[in-house]
Amino acid sequence: MPSEKLGSDEPQGGSKELTTRFRFPHPRTADEDGFVAVGGDLKPGTLLLAYGNGIFPWTTRPLTWWSPDPRAIIPFGRLHISHSLKKMLRTGGFSTSFDRSFRTVMQGCATCRRGREETWISPAFISAYTRLHALGFAHSVEVRHGESLAGGLYGVSIGGFFAGESMFSEEKNASKVALVAMEEKLRAAGFELFDVQFLTPHLRSMGAVEIPRAEYLLKLREAVKLRTDFAAGAKITEGR
Numbered sequence: 001m002p003s004e005k006l007g008s009d010e011p012q013g014g015s016k017e018l019t020t021r022f023r024f025p026h027p028r029t030a031d032e033d034g035f036v037a038v039g040g041d042l043k044p045g046t047l048l049l050a051y052g053n054g055i056f057p058w059t060t061r062p063l064t065w066w067s068p069d070p071r072a073i074i075p076f077g078r079l080h081i082s083h084s085l086k087k088m089l090r091t092g093g094f095s096t097s098f099d100r101s102f103r104t105v106m107q108g109c110a111t112c113r114r115g116r117e118e119t120w121i122s123p124a125f126i127s128a129y130t131r132l133h134a135l136g137f138a139h140s141v142e143v144r145h146g147e148s149l150a151g152g153l154y155g156v157s158i159g160g161f162f163a164g165e166s167m168f169s170e171e172k173n174a175s176k177v178a179l180v181a182m183e184e185k186l187r188a189a190g191f192e193l194f195d196v197q198f199l200t201p202h203l204r205s206m207g208a209v210e211i212p213r214a215e216y217l218l219k220l221r222e223a224v225k226l227r228t229d230f231a232a233g234a235k236i237t238e239g240r
Contacts, residue, residue, distance in 0.1 A: 020045035027067035034068030042128035069213035072199040080207035096181040102133045105140040105152035109166035143174045150174040160192040160226030193223035
């Protein structure tokens, strides 16, 4: 489990909320499934220390921490947008916004659907990440069709690093719209690393790739040093 000492390498400082009494094992100690540790808490400082070191939580009972090898990322500027998706983006009637309904997006991602009868996004996760959002370290994109929330995506950001956590669709292609919007937003804001953790067939079809964990950690180390402003990113897709 994480040792109960102040993390000496947490990416943020200042507020007591941004510190932690835990220190994580190095990701290279993970087993073949990517499991690193058990225990700790979901307070902002603990989460930021974990993400800043290539580790993320996955379950709450018990609380477990992971760092898979290889790691899936979306290279900026290489998102695959099919001709049909391009047409749908122009004429599908969807609109996008950012950080307007973070908790609602998380709740949408947590809802069980056909083919996904279980979810790791527990009420404890929703509370923890909503607090990160309030502190400026988590963001969402909302996709609407008219007044209805059709889909969305949320994740954690530190410097020029963004970890996409989950996305959902209530309408066909809404999650693809969310992914396109978030990639464009992050690229415009100067982010350098878009982490999606595991490579799924859906993410592969959109241009995600796998890289060795060692390479990922090097990219992460540089990305978290950057100064970015998510809100200042050009509104390329908002109100599309």
